[in-house]
Structure formats: structure tokens, C-alpha cells
Amino acid sequence: MTKRLQPEQCELCPVNPKAKLTRLGMDAGKFDHVVAVAGNPNVGKSTVFNNLTGLKQHTGNWPGKTVVRAEGGFSFAGKGFKLIDLPGTYSLLSASADEEVARDFILFGQPDVTVVIVDATRLERNMNLVLQVLEITDRAVVCLNLMDEAARHGIRVDARTLMRELGVPVVPATARSGEGMVELLQSIHDVASGAFVCRPKRSWSEQGDVRKAVDALAEKLRDAFPGLSNVRWVALRLLEGDDRIAEAVRTGELTVVGSQALTKETEDVAA
Amino acid sequence: MSRREEILKTAEKLRWDLGERVHDHTVEALHAEASRIAGKVIAVSGEKPAFNYERILDALVTNRWTGFPIMFLVLAVVFWITIEGANVPSSFLAWILLDTVHPALNQFGGAVGMPWWINGFLFDGVYLAMAWVVSVMLPPMAIFFPLFTLAEDFGYLPRVAFNLDSLFRKAGAHGKQALTMAMGYGCNAAAIVSTRIIDSPRERLIAILTNNFAICNGRWPTLILIATIFIGALAPPSLSSAVSSVAVVTVVVIGIVMTFVVSWGLSKTILKGEASFFSLELPPYRPPRIWQTLYTSVIDRTLIVLWRAVVWSVPAGGVIWLVSNIYIGDSSLAEHAVHSFDPVAFLFGLNGVILLAYIIAIPANEIVIPTVLMLTVLVTGMTELGSGAGVMFELESELATAHVLKAGGWTLLTGINLMLFSLLHNPCSTTLYTIYKETGSAKWTTLAALIPLAIAFLVCFVVTQLWALL
Numbered sequence: 001m002t003k004r005l006q007p008e009q010c011e012l013c014p015v016n017p018k019a020k021l022t023r024l025g026m027d028a029g030k031f032d033h034v035v036a037v038a039g040n041p042n043v044g045k046s047t048v049f050n051n052l053t054g055l056k057q058h059t060g061n062w063p064g065k066t067v068v069r070a071e072g073g074f075s076f077a078g079k080g081f082k083l084i085d086l087p088g089t090y091s092l093l094s095a096s097a098d099e100e101v102a103r104d105f106i107l108f109g110q111p112d113v114t115v116v117i118v119d120a121t122r123l124e125r126n127m128n129l130v131l132q133v134l135e136i137t138d139r140a141v142v143c144l145n146l147m148d149e150a151a152r153h154g155i156r157v158d159a160r161t162l163m164r165e166l167g168v169p170v171v172p173a174t175a176r177s178g179e180g181m182v183e184l185l186q187s188i189h190d191v192a193s194g195a196f197v198c199r200p201k202r203s204w205s206e207q208g209d210v211r212k213a214v215d216a217l218a219e220k221l222r223d224a225f226p227g228l229s230n231v232r233w234v235a236l237r238l239l240e241g242d243d244r245i246a247e248a249v250r251t252g253e254l255t256v257v258g259s260q261a262l263t264k265e266t267e268d269v270a271a
Numbered sequence: 272m273s274r275r276e277e278i279l280k281t282a283e284k285l286r287w288d289l290g291e292r293v294h295d296h297t298v299e300a301l302h303a304e305a306s307r308i309a310g311k312v313i314a315v316s317g318e319k320p321a322f323n324y325e326r327i328l329d330a331l332v333t334n335r336w337t338g339f340p341i342m343f344l345v346l347a348v349v350f351w352i353t354i355e356g357a358n359v360p361s362s363f364l365a366w367i368l369l370d371t372v373h374p375a376l377n378q379f380g381g382a383v384g385m386p387w388w389i390n391g392f393l394f395d396g397v398y399l400a401m402a403w404v405v406s407v408m409l410p411p412m413a414i415f416f417p418l419f420t421l422a423e424d425f426g427y428l429p430r431v432a433f434n435l436d437s438l439f440r441k442a443g444a445h446g447k448q449a450l451t452m453a454m455g456y457g458c459n460a461a462a463i464v465s466t467r468i469i470d471s472p473r474e475r476l477i478a479i480l481t482n483n484f485a486i487c488n489g490r491w492p493t494l495i496l497i498a499t500i501f502i503g504a505l506a507p508p509s510l511s512s513a514v515s516s517v518a519v520v521t522v523v524v525i526g527i528v529m530t531f532v533v534s535w536g537l538s539k540t541i542l543k544g545e546a547s548f549f550s551l552e553l554p555p556y557r558p559p560r561i562w563q564t565l566y567t568s569v570i571d572r573t574l575i576v577l578w579r580a581v582v583w584s585v586p587a588g589g590v591i592w593l594v595s596n597i598y599i600g601d602s603s604l605a606e607h608a609v610h611s612f613d614p615v616a617f618l619f620g621l622n623g624v625i626l627l628a629y630i631i632a633i634p635a636n637e638i639v640i641p642t643v644l645m646l647t648v649l650v651t652g653m654t655e656l657g658s659g660a661g662v663m664f665e666l667e668s669e670l671a672t673a674h675v676l677k678a679g680g681w682t683l684l685t686g687i688n689l690m691l692f693s694l695l696h697n698p699c700s701t702t703l704y705t706i707y708k709e710t711g712s713a714k715w716t717t718l719a720a721l722i723p724l725a726i727a728f729l730v731c732f733v734v735t736q737l738w739a740l741l
Contacts (some may be wrong), residue, residue, distance in 0.1 A: 042554045093298065098470075121555065123313055127305035149555060158312040165308045176560065210296050213285040220281060224274045238282035239293045246282070249275050 020077040021185060023054025031073060031080035033192040036109065038102055038133055039117035040126050041088030044145045046070075047175040048117055049085040052185065076185050079192070084111065090125070092132045100244070106136050108253065112192045114140045115184070120150040120157050120172070130166065134200040135233040140168045141187045148174045167199040202232070213239055225254050325556055332427070333553075338434045345427070347520055349418050353491075357410040364406035373399060392592055400588025401581050403641050409577055412488055416568040419457060424559035428453060433553060442531045443538025443545070445474035448481075452530060455485025459702040463709055473544045476715060479706055481533045483698045483723045484526040489636030493693045494519050496640055500673045501686030518690075526694050533722065583635040583701060591631055591642055609650050619728055620688040620735030622680065624650060629696065636699050644672065647679035684738050688731045695727035 039045045053072030070085040086105055087098035106114055116133050118126040133140055144157055163170040169187040173180025190196035206214050217235035221228065228234065234254065237245040248254045286293070332341050376398060380390035422428065428450060436446030447469050454462035462482050469475040486494065495515070503515035538544060594604040602610075605627065612623030628642040676685075697720040698706070707716040 093294075124306050124309035127309050128301055131301055131304055149557070154316045156314045156316055158314070162308065162312045165311065176557075206296065206300070210289060210293055213289055213293075217278065217282055217285065220274075220278045224278055235282075236293065236297060238279070239286055239289060240297065241286055246279055249278055252275065 021052075021182075022075045023052070031082040033079060033112040033188075034082050034084065034109070035188055035192070036084045036086055036105055036111035036114045037117060038086045038106065038114055038129065039088055039145075040090055040119060040122075040129055043088070043117050043119040043126065044175045045085055045088060045117045048115070048143060048145065048173075048181070048184070049083060051175055051178060051181050053083055074185075076189055079189065081188065081192070084109070089129065091128055092136070103136070104244070106133060108248070111137075112139060113188050115143055115188060116140060117143045117145050117175075120144045120146050121153055121155055123157060134166065134168065135202060136230050138198050138200055138229055139191050140198060140200070141184065141191055142166060142168060142170045143175075143180070143184050144170060144172045145175050147172045147180070148177070165201065167201045169196060169198075206236075210239070221249075224249075228254060328556065329430070329553065332430045333433050338430075342431060342434060343520065343524075345422070346523065347516065349415065349422075350519060351516060352418060353411050353415045356414045360410040360413075361406055364409065368402035368406050369399070373402065388596070391596065392589060396590075396592025397585050397588045400584040400591065400638055400641075404581055404584040404635060404637050405577065409573070411491060412573045412577060413569060415488065416457060416573050417565050419453075420564045420568040421559045421561070424557065424564055426554050426556045429553050438531060439534065442535040444477045444481075444534040445469045445471060448474070448478040448530075448534070451478050451482060452485045452527075455482045455487060457488060459483060459485065459487045459698050460705040463702060463705045466709070471544075473538075473542050476710070477534050477537050477542055479710065479715070480537060480719050480722060481530045483702070483719070484530045484533070484694065486523060486526055486694060487636065487699075487702075489699065490693050491519075492637060493640050494522055494690055496672070497686050497690050497693075498522075500676065501681075501683050504673070505683075522690055522694050525691070529695065529726070533726070583699075584638055587632060587635060587638055591638075591645065594627075594631070595645070605646055606650055609646060618735065619692075619731040620684050620738065621692060621731060622685065624679065625685075625689060625692070629692075633697075633700050635701075636693075639693070644675060647675055650679065684735065688734060691730050691734065692727050695723055695730055697721070697724040697727075 037045050037049055049070065049072065052074050054074070072083050072085075074081050074083065084105065086102040089099045089102050092099055092103040092106070105111070114133055114137050116130050118130060130140075130142055142162070144159060144162070147157070150157060157172070159170045159172045169191065171180055171184045171187050173184055175181065187196070191198060214232055214235045217238060218231045221231045221234055225231075234245060234249070238249070331337050373394065376394045377390065380394060431453060432446060432449035435449035435452075439446050439448050448466075450468065451462050451466045454465045459482050462485065463479055466475050466478045466482070469478055498515040498518040499511070502518040503511035506514040594608070597604045599607060608627050609623035612626045616622045616626050624643055624646045628639050628646060632639045632642050697703075703716055703720055706719045707713065710716065
């Protein structure tokens, strides 16, 4: 029989990735990466946020609780991360205030990683938001939260298949009890550092004349904004008459978005 | 530049040709893909448990007939635990802060030879107000907030919103107003911030303007005390605490009714419009995390709200001491004010003391009762009871308080009207400041103060006139 290790010893063991975590609370200080936390309302975003930052932001079991964007920080494996808790939204399509805040941050705030927290018991509905986020950004991690609840309801979610389908890391977790947080940290770190290259599958495509229109517009956009990674999405938004995106095209704000993404990638390659 | 404009022009043209189809197309494609992926990765194993407690619970708490009674029962139990539980720690704190530290401070002032007015201003004015707020507010908040948070963590709040939604819609307001109203029972200022969950500016303004009718923490002690003295006393001793609880719940219900009436009135007049639709998700019930809830609700809510009240009570304490110690002619400022307010106040079944107390105590509702007692003693000249002019005090027993109030000319009508006035009057200055910050408009902030105040006077007036007729 081996002697049982005390939990404190585990915390210090170099093999334990959690030993690499320092919670920084509100004081993000100097940071290397910006991480946005998105998700449907009431899937435990604030719980994950608290878990990673050590902050005690109030959590509650009702949709729409987070009305103010919260920020916090943590350091993991020697890198500083700034975490932004976005308001919970079901989609990034319509124009309500909180959806716009979330969308604008993912698009213009240029987070290095966007973590999408997903309710494992309501995967289909949550998948809508995941797919929309993946249309905007390449660098995402999906956190399959509430796995305990899913198990209670006899729901099993195949995280590997989901990962293959989406092309980004998928981490099963139960944030309330802290399960899966270490793996989530590792995934965030890997995506931010470029160790894991996300290849989101935007497998569904437009049909018929919508497709033709998107093709035509996308080509023009590519010319005007070289390096823009989400050309088809921007084209679709313009076709839907999204004023904010039209404004970004007019003022050239999108150039910044594209070029920043570009320089970041080159930096990462250099590193 | 021209290239960008060209893109926009092309997009505009294509948009004309395609019309609404793009949006539908996008949404459909998205949902189809989501459903495909979900279908692929989800496996539901085993039989559903025969007894699904969530469904049964939902059927009960959102039922047309049982939903509301359960809601009021939960409310009553939360109130009862708060009222019962707060007594002991409250009197303990009062014993430390008021009976032990305060005399010690006065002695210290005397020992170092402080002038009487500095001593009085600092220790009898500022310190006492602060100590009062702490001993009266801290225990009920430390009990109420965790209870409320537990209900919230469990998932009960969205069910309350679901129950109230149809009523709010009929009043032309947003269903989520039920949630912000519930927050108001903790603190109106915090609730004003929480109205951000309401998307439509029109409905958000309605929620802000009517939030005042949810009784905040600072007003409970007033309601509970007055209900005990004037209404509980009507019943035989064995029933009196139950009767006073019922009286408090009645005031709460009047507040809810007023919320609907005023929301309806606003949506038919200055904030005209249709109620917007929204989807309200009933989240799964989750076992609340007791320790974490205790920690966060004590640190985040209780201490923050308490700190704010303490900050506001400091200047108020100073003002109370000053108005009762600055003399013009034979009587103090306070006496002058009380006597000139009296004739107006009697019209509304109140008295000058109450009005002056509300004006002085505008920063924090929780210092209303001590101010009332202090002013009453001052005006009736029962100096043997108090500790001197401008010194707020709490009497040992409700009987003694009743004695003072009755000597000050209080009747059952005064008690009822004070409760109504406390429920309906304008929000405290912290809340008004929050409203100003949230709306950015002096006009709406003014309305948020004047509408409730006008209603408060109107209701008290009507009650008084009816009382005279009976």
C-alpha cells in the first residue's frame, strides 16, 4: 500500500497543472493574453469566472444576472491572462444591448481566446451560440459545463466527437465543484500560445442566390481587407443590414481587426 | 476609401434583391447545424426517473392557483425568520454600541476637556446615528440576504417572474420587472442597477420609477415596529406577533398592487407603448451551495449596503444634533420646524415630527424611527426619558416606545399612515443618485422622487378623510 497523499501536497506537485495557477482577482496587472468568456444565460459563466480568477462575483440561478462586464486575472504557467466575463446571450444575431456588447467584444476587442461556456444538458440550443462565435473567431475553447447535471439526467455528451465536429478544444467540466478547471486552463493556454491551432469547421454553407451574393461580397472584402479571417461572416452581416458592421467597413475599423490578427499570428509563429 | 464605399453599395444592392431571406436562411442553417452536431454527440441513457421532482415542483410553484399562495408563503417565512432571528443580535449590538461604547466616548470627551458642542456633535450626533444604523440594519440584512440568495441559487426567482409576468404585461410593463422588484426588497439602489436586464428603455424606465414600492431593508424596522405597537397591540398578546406579521405582509401586498397600478398608469401616459415580448427561461433547480452563498451574500451584499448606509448616516446624525441644539428665540430649530409642519401634516393623518424626520433622514430610511422618537421627546418635553436634545435613542421595550408615541399625540391612524407613508414615499438619496447615474437624466430622477411622494401624500390624505367619516 502506498501512503495516501494529502491534498496540500498535490497542490504543490509539479505534475499537477493546478500548481501553475495563480489567481490574481481584480488585479490583472500586466497580462500576455486576453480571454473572453461567452455563453448562454445561466450556464455558469460567472462560476467559471470566479473559479479561474479567485474573485467572488455574485452568482445566481437566473438568466441575465450579469449586467456589468466583469474583468479579472490569473496567471498560468508563467503567462498572465486577463479574463473578461461577457453578458450571457442566446445568440449574436439580433440587436439587443447585451448581445451587441458580447459580439462587439469578440469581434473588435480581439481576445486571444474566447471561451464559450455551454450547458451540457441543453446542448442543441447552446450550440447556436458556439457556431456563431466560431464564425467570428478562430481561437475558441468550448467548456462543456454542468456535466454533473447532465449525468443526473442520464445525458452523456461525447466530448471527443464534439471536438472533431467543431475543430476547437472541448473541455467537460463541473465548475461548481471545480472539476475540469485545470483542463480548461491548459486548453486556454494552448490556444493562446499557439500550441493548439484551432481549425473551426464552418461546414454549413449558404445555398442558391444567398451563396452567390456572399461569394461576390466576400471577394470584394478580401481585396479591401487582406488578412481578415472571417470574411464570409462579415459579408453575411452586411447582407443582413447590420449597421455596426457596415460602419466598421466604412471607417476601416475592420482593417485594424484584420491586421491585428495578422500581426498576432506572425508573432506567435516567431515565438 | 472608395473601395469600402463600393463594398457597402454592392451589399446594399444585393440586400435589395435578397430581401428578408438572408436572415431566415442564416438562422435556419445555424439551427440545422446545431441540431446535427447535438444529435451526433448526445446519448441519453437509461429510463427517465419515474418521479421527476423538477416537473412536479414547477407544476406547483407556477400553477395558476397554487403559485401565488406559495409565493406569499415563501415571502412570509423569509420575513418571519428575518424578524425573529434579528432580535437577539440586534439588541446585542445595541448593548455594545449604544449602551457601552457611547457612554465611554462621552466620558472620554469629558476627561480630555472637549467643549460640550464638539462632544455633542461627534458622539451624540454622528456616532449615535452610525451605531444605530449598524445595530438595526446589520442583523436583518445578514439574515435576509443569504435567504434571498439561497432562493435565487435554487432557481425560485425566475418562477416568481413567470408568475407575475402576465400581470406586468397587462400593466404595460416588462415581465422581468418581477425580478428587479424582488431585488428591491433587498435594496432599491441595487435593484435600479439590476433593471439593466430589461432591454426596452421604456419598460426599463417603468421598472425604475416603480421600484420604490418594493420595501427595502431600511424600511422594515419602521414597518415592523409600528405594526407591533399599533396593530399587534389590538390583538390579544398570544396572537399579537402573528397579527403584526400579517400587517407587514399586507403593506407588502399594497406595495405590489401600487407597482402594477403605477406601471399601468405610466404606460398609458408618459411612457406609452406596448409591452415587448421576451423569452424567459425557467432554469433547472440546482441544490444551493450554502457556505458559498453565506460568504458571498455577507461580503458582497450585506457589508456593501451597510457601508453605504453608514456613510450616509454620518451627516444625517450631525444634522439631527444641530437642528435640535441650535436655538432661535426660546425653542430649537427642530421645534420650530415641527410646529410649522404640524397643521399641514395633520391633514394627512401624520404629524410635524414625522415629516421633519423624513426630511432629515432622506439619506437613509433606517434612521427614521430613532429620529422620530428623539424629536417627539423633544417636542413633548418628556426629557426624563431621552438622553438630552439631539441624542437619538432606542427605548428598551416596545411598551416604552408606545408610551412616548402616544404622549406625542399618536393614534392608530398615525401608525397606519406612517406605515403607508414609509411604503410609498420617495426613494432615499442613494437610490435617487443611482437613478440619476443609470438614466443620465435629471427629469426622470425628479419624477422618480415626485411620483411616489405625491402618491404617498394622496393615499394618506384619503385614508385620513375616510377615517374621519367612519
